Amino acid sequence: MAKNDLIGGSIWEEYSNKVAELMNNPKHRGRFTQEEADSKGFKLIVADFGAESCGDAVRLYWLVNPNGDIIENAKYESFGCGTAIASSDMMVELCIGKSVDEAVKITNLDVEMALRDSPDIPAVPPQKMHCSVMAYDVIKKAASLYKGVDMASFEQEIIVCECARVSLSTIKEVIRLNDLKTVEDITNYTKAGAFCKSCIKPGGHEDREYYLVDILRETREEMEKDKLLQNANTVFGGGTVAFNDMTIVQKIKAIESIIDENIRPMLVMDGGNIEILDVKDSGSHTDVYIRYLGACSGCASSSTGTLFAIENVLKAKLDNALRVFPV
Amino acid sequence: MTRVYLDNNATTIVDPKVYDVMSPFFCQMYGNPNSLHSFGSETHPALRTAMNQLYKGLNASDDDDIIVTSCATESNNWVLKAVYFDKILNGDKNHIIISEVEHPAIYSTCKWLETLGVKVTYLPVNHDGIVEAHTVKDFITDKTALVSIMWANNETGAIFPIKEIAQICKEKNVLFHTDGVQAVGKIKVDVQDVEVDFLSFSAHKFHGPKGVGGLYIKNSQELSALLHGGEHMGGRRSGTLNVAGIVGMGLAMELANDAIEYENKEVRRLRDKLEDALLQIPKTFVVTSRDKRTPNTMLISIKGVEGEAMLWDLNKAGIAASTGSACASEDLEANPVLMAVGADKELAHTAIRLSLSRFTTEDEIDYTIDVFKKAVIRLREISGSYAE
Known part of the structure; x- marks a missing residue:
């Protein structure tokens, strides 16, 4: 949303001259009958796409020459707005003379490009782009009928x-x-x-x-x-992930593993142990709450030397902002 | 090139008399009415005349307020948001009732209020495109703060039973607002007869200027302001008075009321003539029976002709009309009115609205009939769907 979106109602002004011209005077509107196809030895393909209840419906008629699968002639009927009619007309024009395999490669972008007056200016405003999509879908439908395969196989x-x-x-x-x-x-x-x-x-x-x-x-x-x-x-x-980038669960696991490897063995030798009660992020620090078990609980050094040793090991191995609090 | 304007429910030509009465207030009497000096006070006589015209036009009593706003969208927003503030946020109510065919100024505002926790009931229309009064009764609860039902529908012209609905609301002690935009100037609108609490209207729908409208407030009752600021409009709606707009709207209201009889005879005759002629085209139908519609409006569905394509062909011949189902809209729902009256799904995108005014001429209608029939033939040849 900005300046150019503030005044509505300009959709028609954004149509290319080609779109307006084809809406006013469609070139390929109409239908073929089975008799016409038979008399020329062509195969008649009639493909429907869309529905009037959805606001857009198109029926495509192809006369296909079985000799080389060439679309010798094509017409359409279209229920829809001006761009739907113009897109259908252009789509039919692009089909004529192509083989079925070539026609399937025509996309809605090709149809829209062919409707442009100048290569750099879109033929229709953005909200009308979808009108050309149906013109493209109906080609796939026609080709699938001709070849007796599923439409999805072309996509x-x-x-x-x-x-x-x-x-x-x-x-x-x-x-x-x-x-x-x-x-x-x-x-x-x-x-x-x-x-x-x-x-x-x-x-x-x-x-x-x-x-x-x-x-x-x-x-x-x-x-x-x-x-x-x-x-x-x-x-x-x-591997290495910065301690700070870890989730809290990862932090707990990392601390546990350092304690298991570097701290617990020493304490166990002295008949003690510790358990982690909690780990909390407190802004700039990560606080580890521990409880001493066995001989450690009540040991004089548990709040001094042992505590500093535990904290220093964790700091060295994990992060300098770790703090350890015995509970 | 011939140009015919048949989109009068979107906006109307400003009556030249209205334009004339407005013009001195741009370069001559341009003072601010709130100023003490003569530049301000010299605008007062014309403003008083205009307010008298508005009060007389709606048959409001002197104890009522008619507050001038910038448009009916503002008036509608004001009622809904103030009721939300006064009765729901700061009260014990939680419910608003509207119809499913309200103008977006009501409908979208209610959708927004829903995000704030308000419960909204969207009443259906019947096969004739009309909200039946009993449905209002069925859905009012002791938590209902407001019922807001339009007086006449913009797309079909269907006139809703506003007097009955107002009576139900009065009995149930629930506030009643009506969006009168499509009614004022087309049919008799008498706020004392109908007893609405609030009524929105807009000048440009009855040959007044754009950018000015109003809200009728019965007995000057409580309604928190939408626009806070100075002491304009008795402090109820701030913003420097749109002097030219108010003066124009006043005269436009008077002229529209004077023309009500013409509207209901002559405009109706032309509309019916157009309608009769277009209904001769096979596989067409018009929504809502004639006697239940505003005299200027018809919504016609033409099997096998997409609405926007039809507008294109009419526009090429200089005729302005409207469709409720423009295929460019990002939200391509089937026309809700057509679906509500039970039309086939294939017809969801075939509706064309033609709306006349007292400025529409017989020649214009004849020309339109001719162009319309040719356009239908051409577009049905392209769509092929009618031929089957």
Whole structure:
């Protein structure tokens, strides 16, 4: 939100001339009949995508020459707004003359690019990008009907943002690599969610299988777990993690292990022992509360020499800001 | 190029007489009415006239307040937020009742109040697009602080049984507010007859200027201020008086009331003529029966024609209309009114609102009928869905 967003209602002004022209005078609107296809020896493909109840529905007609799988001619019918009609028209234009395999490679981004008046200026405003997505989906549907395969087989990846064609793996990767914390960050890095905004969270323009808010939360949770595991591996696998960066449980375990290795054996030789009662973060210090057991309890040195020895070992091995308090 | 304005529920042309009465208050009598000197005091006669026009227009008593605000959105926000403050945060209530077809100024504000812990009931409309009074009765509890139901709906023009609802609220001792934006100037609005506690209105919906509206407050009753500051409007709404706006709104109210009969005869005749002609197109229907609508409004659904595409074609021919289901909105819910009246799901995005005014002419209606029919034929050819 900023200056350019403060006055609404400018959507139509942002259409390219090509979009307006195709809305006013669509070139490929219409249908083919089975008779027309048969008379030319072509295969008629009729593919539907979308629904009027959702505000957008398109039906694509292909006449495919079985000899080379060439789309010899194509038409469409479209229920939708101006950009939906213009996108459908352009999509059909891009299909004509291509083989079915080539046509499947046409994306909504190609359709939008072809609708631009100049290469640098988008043909439609962001909230209208999704209109071209349907034009793309219906091609896949037509191709799947022609080849008798499932539509999903044309999609190599899971696409989260259809408008900008950003995949699930890409989004997870940028979150991890750049330590992204907000959906706005994701949009800034990938353009996912910048257009119709449906993929940001449930309740938007259309229902999606994946939402950026969920992907962000889950990826952050995974990152957190990975970090914990990594820390744990370093702490208990001989690596180095600064004592201050440890969680409280890790700190307790680290202190325990130093006491086990360096302190307890000496005390046990004298018939004594200690146990850790508590470990607390007190701002700049980490305070360790201990209780003497056996011969140690009541020993004169337990509040002087022995205590200093314990504290010094912990300080030397772990962190200089450690303090030890006998209880 | 011919231009026809049929979006009068969005805003209206300022009546030239209103414009004339406003113009001296920009470069000549530009004083602040609160100033003691003559620049201030010379604005007072016109302001008094305007306030009289507003009180007379709504038939308010001198013991009531009509507070001028910046718009009906402010008036609506004021009532909801002040009731929240006075009766819920600092009282023992926790509940507000509105309808599911309220304007966003009410609806979104209530959604926000929900985040603060307020319980909100959204009353449904019946098959005719109307909130039935008994539903209000069914949902009022002893925790209900406020009922807010619009007088007339912006999309369909449906007139709600405000007098009955006000009576129910009075019996149950619950405050009643009505958003009267689409009623004032179109049908008779008499606050003594209907006994509302609060009523919002906006000048630009009845041929006054934008940026000025009002809130009627019965018996000058308690309602914490939304805008604190100086002692303007008796301390109830601070901010230097919008002198030109108030003067314009006063005259606009008077002119609108004078034209109520014309509105209900002539504007209604033109609306009905348009409606009859458009309903000859197969697979169309209009929401809410005619006798239950404001005389200027129709919401028509055209099978196989997407609303925004229809607006495009009308606009190309210079005709301004509106759709409740613009496909660019980020929240693409089906038109709630169409769904509420039980229309097929396929029709959710086919609604076009045409709203006339006393400035609409017969020629404009004839032209619109012609253009509209051609646009439907063209767009149905593209969509193909009607032909099946």
